[in-house]
Amino acid sequence: MKKPVFYHxxxxxxxxxxxxxxELIGRxxxxxxxxxxxxSKISEAEKAGVQSVPAxxxxxxxxxxxxxxxxxxDLKK
Amino acid sequence: MKKPVFYHxxxxxxxxxxxxxxELIGRxxxxxxxxxxxxSKISEAEKAGVQSVPAxxxxxxxxxxxxxxxxxxDLKK
Numbered sequence: 001m002k003k004p005v006f007y008h009x010x011x012x013x014x015x016x017x018x019x020x021x022x023e024l025i026g027r028x029x030x031x032x033x034x035x036x037x038x039x040s041k042i043s044e045a046e047k048a049g050v051q052s053v054p055a056x057x058x059x060x061x062x063x064x065x066x067x068x069x070x071x072x073x074d075l076k077k
Numbered sequence: 078m079k080k081p082v083f084y085h086x087x088x089x090x091x092x093x094x095x096x097x098x099x100e101l102i103g104r105x106x107x108x109x110x111x112x113x114x115x116x117s118k119i120s121e122a123e124k125a126g127v128q129s130v131p132a133x134x135x136x137x138x139x140x141x142x143x144x145x146x147x148x149x150x151d152l153k154k
Binding site for chain 1 (some may be wrong): 139144
């Protein structure tokens with residue numbers, strides 16, 4: 001099965017969501033792309049329909065945009 | 078391990094996200110709560126920090142608010 005791809009950009013909210021996704025789905029079952037470190041992947045993410053990060057692109061092509069309703073405290077970290 | 082809980086309200090966007098989550102995590106590894114059908118759970122969801130649906134509350138208490146950047150076409154279904 002094609003793996004889901006988790007796109008993030010290294011912010012604290014993204015990292016928390018990344019840990020949650022790895023715990024839920026399993027590290028070997030998900031591809032992780034850090035768009036801050038690998039900027040060449042940004043266009044790939046855009047083509048997949050990613051509008052914000054963190055986001056999970058599922059094997060069937062749905063894009064799940066994920067957020068915590070990010071609190072200001074999270075953004076201050 | 079405590080299971081993650083997926084809260085939704087039966088809208089097309091929620092149902093798509095539910096199917097994706099079940100496929101990724103496995104039906105036996107996730108609790109699904111339909112807040113439209115089980116309105117007594119709304120206060121439980123609020124206490125968990127759910128602000129919008131669909132949302133996934135992870136075993137460690139994080140709330141992942143999920144959306145597709147819902148298109149108007151989805152809402153017309």
